Amino acid sequence: MDRPLRILHVVQGYAPAVGGTERVIQRLSEELVSQFGDDVTVFTSDCYSAEAFPRPSHPRLPVGSETRTGVSVRRFHVIRSLGPLLQPVQDAAFRLGLPFNQFLRTWYAGPIIPGLTDAVRRTPADVVVASSFPLRHMYQALRGARRAGRPCILIGGMHPEDRWGYDRAMIHRAIRQADLYVAYTGFEAQHVVARGADLERVDVIGLGVDPEPFAAVDPIEAKRSLGFGDHPVLGFIGQLGVHKGVDTLLEAMPAIWARRPETRLLIAGSHTEFARQIEHRVAQYDSDARRKVVVKYDFEEDEKPRLFGALDAFVYPSGYESFGVAFLEAWSAGKPVIGCRNGAVPDVVRDGQDGILVPFRDAEALAAAALSLLENSEWARGMGGIGLDRVRARHAWPLVARRFRESYVRTIARHAEMRS
Numbered sequence: 001m002d003r004p005l006r007i008l009h010v011v012q013g014y015a016p017a018v019g020g021t022e023r024v025i026q027r028l029s030e031e032l033v034s035q036f037g038d039d040v041t042v043f044t045s046d047c048y049s050a051e052a053f054p055r056p057s058h059p060r061l062p063v064g065s066e067t068r069t070g071v072s073v074r075r076f077h078v079i080r081s082l083g084p085l086l087q088p089v090q091d092a093a094f095r096l097g098l099p100f101n102q103f104l105r106t107w108y109a110g111p112i113i114p115g116l117t118d119a120v121r122r123t124p125a126d127v128v129v130a131s132s133f134p135l136r137h138m139y140q141a142l143r144g145a146r147r148a149g150r151p152c153i154l155i156g157g158m159h160p161e162d163r164w165g166y167d168r169a170m171i172h173r174a175i176r177q178a179d180l181y182v183a184y185t186g187f188e189a190q191h192v193v194a195r196g197a198d199l200e201r202v203d204v205i206g207l208g209v210d211p212e213p214f215a216a217v218d219p220i221e222a223k224r225s226l227g228f229g230d231h232p233v234l235g236f237i238g239q240l241g242v243h244k245g246v247d248t249l250l251e252a253m254p255a256i257w258a259r260r261p262e263t264r265l266l267i268a269g270s271h272t273e274f275a276r277q278i279e280h281r282v283a284q285y286d287s288d289a290r291r292k293v294v295v296k297y298d299f300e301e302d303e304k305p306r307l308f309g310a311l312d313a314f315v316y317p318s319g320y321e322s323f324g325v326a327f328l329e330a331w332s333a334g335k336p337v338i339g340c341r342n343g344a345v346p347d348v349v350r351d352g353q354d355g356i357l358v359p360f361r362d363a364e365a366l367a368a369a370a371l372s373l374l375e376n377s378e379w380a381r382g383m384g385g386i387g388l389d390r391v392r393a394r395h396a397w398p399l400v401a402r403r404f405r406e407s408y409v410r411t412i413a414r415h416a417e418m419r420s
Helices: 020-036 083-096 101-109 116-122 137-148 169-177 186-194 219-225 246-259 275-283 301-309 325-332 363-374 377-395 397-419
Strands: 006-011 039-045 064-068 071-076 127-131 152-155 180-183 202-204 233-237 264-269 293-297 313-315 337-340 355-358
Touching: 006 020, 006 116, 006 137, 020 039, 020 071, 020 127, 020 325, 020 397, 039 116, 039 137, 071 116, 083 101, 101 169, 116 137, 127 137, 127 397, 137 152, 137 169, 152 397, 180 186, 180 397, 186 202, 219 301, 233 246, 233 301, 233 325, 246 264, 246 275, 246 363, 275 293, 301 325, 313 325, 313 363, 325 337, 325 377, 337 363, 355 363, 363 377, 377 397
Parallel strands: 006 039, 006 127, 039 071, 127 152, 152 180, 180 202, 233 264, 233 313, 264 293, 313 337, 337 355
Antiparallel strands: 064 071
């Protein structure tokens, strides 16, 4: 299909909203516009993050339409007043295993967006693409597309280990109804196929990154600009959430300092509810250790290359990831990574080649892995170089966007053939 496509992306948040999925759909949309001249519209919420959907006190973005880097963006009002009422009810229903608890969890997590289904139905598009589960807008996008007779692609971004989020039969029923499911890894694809998805309607695409800004950073200048001098630096850069393993990294640091007291630690991410727990844990260090920790909140996207550039190793001990785009960002800066041997991460990080995998919540193993990288700098740089080569060959955004578009085109053609 040589003509430009009319694409409707439905996603929980869009810049300046923060989050991994939010950034993925933003870059994908921008690349489809710039590389192929496609007409891309985004339907999204008026929240800065998914954390805000059940919390009325969180700030909002303006409702309405705007154009950002060639992409038409429409933000819908989210009803958040039900969150505090539903929270204890859905929690009890989940703990008791009541049969309707999956619906309560979905309404609690939101986003509750009146009118979204009908707006999807009425909007001209060659394909409707929604991301990501377990959020409620996925079902609205699917219903709107089906009522309009248009093909619908679901990008799940699933973390199967998170039972509260993803142990829901309704997710897999929606996947079976969609025209295509996009998985970020083979692990995710196997998960949905095992639960009834048609293998012929599941594509594995992966994620993208823009490596050039990361490669342009001088590591020495990056360290000094952040106050680290010439000291070795370990760092976590990403969403600050309970499952991300930042607490395990903080638990591991005393063992690392016992052998390498000059080591510094950087923790960077948006200021979430979990940030208070990080601050509490850092406050428990003695005064000397506290001086070795820098916590940086709510940095701009264009600051990220400098943050990664300052690291000697990137530590991302998350319990579950649909992919982990932060690994690609670290490799783009030529850094070795440490991840956990959980879920999809072993599909992304090749243990002993471009990073090291450790068990989740194992502070001792994490400390040992970090020390091995700090004390074998040539080996660590080699790992980072292998990761960078892999990013350039497979994960630069122009390549990834092309793979997404090819899936869109095949789905549109298959849908038209079935209708005819």
